[in-house]
Amino acid sequence: MAKPTIDEIANAMFDMVSQYDGKKNLKAGDLTKAMIAQYGEGNCTKDECKQAIRILMDSGRCVYSYFGGSFISLPKTEGSAPQ
Amino acid sequence: MADTKYETPMLDELESGPWPSFIKELKKVAPRKPMVQDLLGQLEQSYEEGQGHWKHGGIVGVMGYGGGVIGRYSDLADKFTNCAHFHTIRVNQPAGWFYTSKALRTICDIWERHGSGLTNMHGSTGDIVLLGTTTSELEPTFAELTANGFDLGGSGSDMRTPSCCVGKARCEWACYDTMALTYDLTQSFQDALHRPAFPYKFKIKSAGCPNDCVASIARADLSIIGTWRDDIRVDQEGVKAYEKAGLNIERDVCGRCPARCMEYSGKLMIDNRACVHCMHCINAMPKALRPGVDTGATILIGSKAPIVQGALLSSVLVPFMKIEPPYQELKDLIEKMWEWRDENGKSRERIGELIQRMGMRNFLPAVGLEPNPDMVFHPRANPYVFYDEYFVAEEEGEAQA
Numbered sequence: 001m002a003k004p005t006i007d008e009i010a011n012a013m014f015d016m017v018s019q020y021d022g023k024k025n026l027k028a029g030d031l032t033k034a035m036i037a038q039y040g041e042g043n044c045t046k047d048e049c050k051q052a053i054r055i056l057m058d059s060g061r062c063v064y065s066y067f068g069g070s071f072i073s074l075p076k077t078e079g080s081a082p083q
Numbered sequence: 084m085a086d087t088k089y090e091t092p093m094l095d096e097l098e099s100g101p102w103p104s105f106i107k108e109l110k111k112v113a114p115r116k117p118m119v120q121d122l123l124g125q126l127e128q129s130y131e132e133g134q135g136h137w138k139h140g141g142i143v144g145v146m147g148y149g150g151g152v153i154g155r156y157s158d159l160a161d162k163f164t165n166c167a168h169f170h171t172i173r174v175n176q177p178a179g180w181f182y183t184s185k186a187l188r189t190i191c192d193i194w195e196r197h198g199s200g201l202t203n204m205h206g207s208t209g210d211i212v213l214l215g216t217t218t219s220e221l222e223p224t225f226a227e228l229t230a231n232g233f234d235l236g237g238s239g240s241d242m243r244t245p246s247c248c249v250g251k252a253r254c255e256w257a258c259y260d261t262m263a264l265t266y267d268l269t270q271s272f273q274d275a276l277h278r279p280a281f282p283y284k285f286k287i288k289s290a291g292c293p294n295d296c297v298a299s300i301a302r303a304d305l306s307i308i309g310t311w312r313d314d315i316r317v318d319q320e321g322v323k324a325y326e327k328a329g330l331n332i333e334r335d336v337c338g339r340c341p342a343r344c345m346e347y348s349g350k351l352m353i354d355n356r357a358c359v360h361c362m363h364c365i366n367a368m369p370k371a372l373r374p375g376v377d378t379g380a381t382i383l384i385g386s387k388a389p390i391v392q393g394a395l396l397s398s399v400l401v402p403f404m405k406i407e408p409p410y411q412e413l414k415d416l417i418e419k420m421w422e423w424r425d426e427n428g429k430s431r432e433r434i435g436e437l438i439q440r441m442g443m444r445n446f447l448p449a450v451g452l453e454p455n456p457d458m459v460f461h462p463r464a465n466p467y468v469f470y471d472e473y474f475v476a477e478e479e480g481e482a483q484a
Contacts, residue, residue, distance in 0.1 A: 027240065028280035029425050046425075053278065057147045064149030066140045069430050070239035070279030076141070 003043040009035055010052035014061055017072055025071040028053055088113075089124035093131065112200050118215060119199050121163035128159065142170065142218060143239055145225040149279040151235025152221060168217040172198070172224060173210035173236035175269065175276075178262035179249045180205060189231050197224040207302070208286070209246030210236035241279035245269050247289035248296040256365070257291030258309030258378035259406035264289050267410055272417075281421065282428035292374065293362045299386075299397070304434045305417065306383040306397040307406070311375035314355040315364070321371030322351045336367045379405040382416070385435025395435040402457035416450060423449040 004012070013031045020026055032049040053072065056062040065073045097106045106123075113119045129135055142154035153171040160167035174190070190211060194200055199215030206212040216224060225235065236244035245268045248254065250261030268287060269276065275285075288299035291309040299306035326332055332347045344357035345364060351371075353364075365372045382404055383397035404412060420434065423446065428437050438446050447454055 027282070027430065028278070029282065032280075032425075050274065050278075050280070053280075054147075057149070057278070060146065064143045064239070064279060066143045066154065066239045068140070069283060070143065070149055070241065070281075 001040055001043060004039055006048055006051045006055065009039070009044060009048055010055040012038065013049075013052055013072075014056060017056075017062055017074060021074050025065075025067060025069075025073065027069065027071055031072060088120040089127060091123055091127040094123060094127050109201070116199050117165040118169065118217075119166075119201065121165040122169065122199070122215070125157060125159055125163045125166060137169070142221075143279075144235065144277075145222050148235060148277045150238040150241045150277055153238055166215070169199070169215045170218065170221065172213040172216065172221070173206065173208065173238055173244065174213060174228060175234045175236040175244050176205055176209055176211050176246065178245075178247055178265040178269075179252050180209075181249075181252065190228075190233070193224060193227045193231070197227070208236065208243050209288075209297075210244050235277070237276045237284075239279045240281045240283050241277070241285070242272050242275035242281070243284055243286045244276065245272075245287040245289070246297060248291050250289075250291040254291055254296075255369075256294060256309075256362070256374060258311055258374055259291065259380055261289040261291045261307075261309070263408070264307070264406055264410060264413075267408065268414075268417075271414060275421070280425070282424060283431045283433055285421070285424075285434065287417075289380075293360050294366065300383060301386050301394070301396055302388065303386055303397065304384065305420070306386060307380045307413070308383060309374075309378065309406075310360050310381045310403065311378045312403050313375035313377040315353055315358065315375060316373040317351055317353065318371045319350055322347070322368060323349075325368045325371055330368070332368075336364050339363055339367075379403050382413070384420075385433075385438055387433045387435055391431050391433075392436055395433075395439075397435070399457060399459050400452065402455065419450040 012035060016031060016034060017026060028049075031053065032046055035044050035049050035052070036046075038044070053062075056072070057064070060075065062072050063075045065071050065076070091106075094106045098104045098110075109119055109123055113123060125136055136157055136159050138156045138158055140154055141156070142152060143149055144152045151173050153173070155169045155171060157163055157167050157169065190213075191200075191202070194202060194213050197216055197220040198213055201214040203212035203214060213224075228234070245265045247261035247265040248257075250257040250259075252262055265287075275281075285305070286303040287305045287307070288297050288303035289307040290297050290299045293308055293310060295306075295308055299308060322332065330336070332351070337343075337345045337347050340363060341361055342357050342359045344354040344359075346352045365374065380403075381399055382401035384400040385395050386397035387395050401416070406413065424434050424437060427441060427445075428434070432440070443454070443458070
């Protein structure tokens with residue numbers, strides 16, 4: 001498999017977060033392990049995964065959330081408080 | 084007393100007595116802050132019902148950050164609309180908690196503009212804690228804080244804001260510069276502080292000497308406690324002065340030495356090889372005794388308060404390490420720990436619990452350390468290191484029996 005760019009890793013992570021949205025909370029470590037498994041250790045490093053997560057966060061496509069631990073999820077509208 | 088929107092007979096009880104009362108403070112703020120008015124109403128209801136009405140979680144930070152904000156929502160939002168959101172913001176404190184009065188006024192003014200005006204100085208993590216704001220005020224607060232040289236602290240599954248004692252700034256016992264180390268670690272690990280990537284939190288606390296004024300041995304996953312490896316410095320004339328002043332040195336100093344490593348008969352004799360560096364004698368005679376000059380720190384691992392599982396105290400990982408810039412040996416060790424924990428840790432599992440689950444024999448090779456009899460839970464005890472010959476001897480003993 002060809003070595004992916006950081007943006008491609010970010011897109012693959014985003015797809016995974018979208019796929020699991022509402023079903024399972026994913027941690028940064030879950031995404032990193034999944035990307036290394038998908039692309040192979042030689043093609044995808046932990047540092048590149050860190051950079052990919054940063055792209056997702058800085059662009060607002062994903063956000064961090066907390067439910068007893070920190071997770072990466074899709075942005076949500078706050079439902080519990082009036083706007 | 085300020086007028087409040089709600090009757091609060093139970094809270095009013097907390098204003099009686101000579102001690103400071105947080106209710107008094109809330110009532111002072113309430114006339115200018117509707118969210119504090121409603122906070123008082125909700126708290127009174129909680130006291131009446133004997134149950135809390137906060138939900139926490141969800142939102143965790145500002146754009147790009149995964150820590151520093153603890154989302155807090157009222158489950159009585161329809162009734163107490165002004166405190167429907169009451170988020171906490173953690174602000175990274177300066178090492179040693181030193182401020183100019185101007186800096187404190189700046190923080191307070193920012194919080195008056197964007198939040199409830201209520202603060203906690205400081206939270207148990209060490210951060211400045213700003214209590215109570217709405218989601219829409221998070222980004223403006225952050226913008227003003229950063230414009231004034233402040234940044235958010237840690238929360239969630241990240242490296243929590245490192246904290247330390249006042250160290251060499253105010254204390255003669257400091258065996259290394261705790262403030263310089265804390266500042267350096269904070270700057271070096273910004274990514275780990277702001278972008279949670281761990282299975283669970285990781286706390287670093289630095290104490291300058293074994294007195295451990297920041298209680299790092301009980302509160303930090305990684306405790307860095309100052310120590311020395313040469314001899315205690317003794318001023319025999321100073322010791323005599325304590326005796327002249329009425330101190331019973333044999334009974335109150337030598338007799339309370341846990342290692343029984345000192346004797347006094349007109350001259351204080353210390354068997355430094357048996358000393359466990361408890362600081363008792365130095366604390367008892369601070370003008371006569373001082374730590375040695377070959378100073379550094381003992382690195383301990385694994386303490387935590389009881390949250391998911393019970394409390395743990397840290398145990399010794401590296402008996403002595405020089406703590407000098409650029410602190411590369413320490414940073415490398417920390418990164419190896421994180422690497423191992425990322426590979427093996429479960430969600431909400433602290434590193435001390437992970438070490439208990441997987442064993443020191445798995446942890447030590449991963450961080451590049453050899454087993455060492457000095458890896459102790461407390462002096463004279465050793466919870467982790469087992470030597471094969473012990474088991475052989477036991478088996479032989481059992482076979483003979």
